[in-house]
């Protein structure tokens with residue numbers, strides 16, 4: 001399905017990004033994988049080569065989405081290596097809790113810089129190449145962009161910004177043949193919550209509570225987000241742009257509890 005397509009995935013070293021990389025690899029995509037953790041990124045790249053029907057080896061780029069030079073390097077190396085870019089998956093992101101009473105400006109900046117500013121800059125640099133291939137973009141947003149929740153304030157703001165970014169850029173690029181969409185997952189089992197400082201016990205309680213507010217009665221798996229990303233990036237979604245697609249077991253449709 002993605003044979004000869006160059007697919008750039010940020011945050012491919014873990015969770016949803018890693019799973020998405022493997023799935024694109026199965027479809028013969030030529031991959032660019034980015035992240036900060038080199039060991040993890042190389043492991044993901046190895047798995048991609050194993051599952052790729054043509055044993056294609058991904059291009060791995062160590063890059064921090066908070067550093068402009070790293071972001072510039074992602075695009076430069078991608079184009080130097082493959083000469084084109086077809087699909088951009090803006091997946092790298094962080095999650096942190098905090099309310100208006102205890103989220104410091106430093107914490108706000110960290111979340112907004114990673115989840116919005118870095119993604120904005122990478123997209124800006126990628127667009128000229130996506131225009132050439134009439135490619136597309138899939139952004140990793142969240143149910144926290146579509147709905148409001150207490151105590152994850154900066155995260156909610158960052159994902160709501162990303163949803164608006166998705167719609168606005170979709171309108172700007174639609175006449176030029178480039179589609180832009182987002183997926184909005186509910187709670188998905190990855191390491192993101194541990195990385196935000198949650199311990200095993202807190203995570204267990206968090207997941208149990210989440211089961212009750214996701215109408216489907218369980219939390220999600222990375223592969224369930226991957227399949228939505230693959231669809232939106234494919235020609236099957238050729239008439240879809242500016243969409244924010246919930247992948248949340250129906251949570252967006254239910255009353256908040």
Ligand SMILES: NC(=O)c1ccc[n+]([C@@H]2O[C@H](COP(=O)([O-])OP(=O)(O)OC[C@H]3O[C@@H](n4cnc5c(N)ncnc54)[C@H](OP(=O)(O)O)[C@@H]3O)[C@@H](O)[C@H]2O)c1
Nearest residue numbers: 011013014015016035036037064065092093142188190192
């Ligand atoms: N899991 C969920 O419940 C959930 C729900 C809704 C939305 N999402 C969104 O899905 C996306 C992926 O999350 P995940 O659950 O797969 O989390 P994850 O397992 O923690 O993976 C996050 C990825 O983002 C990368 N990343 C984070 N900060 C970065 C930075 N400053 N520079 C470069 N890379 C950075 C990480 O790279 P390194 O490890 O190499 O640093 C890692 O590859 C995020 O945008 C998240 O907001 C997740």
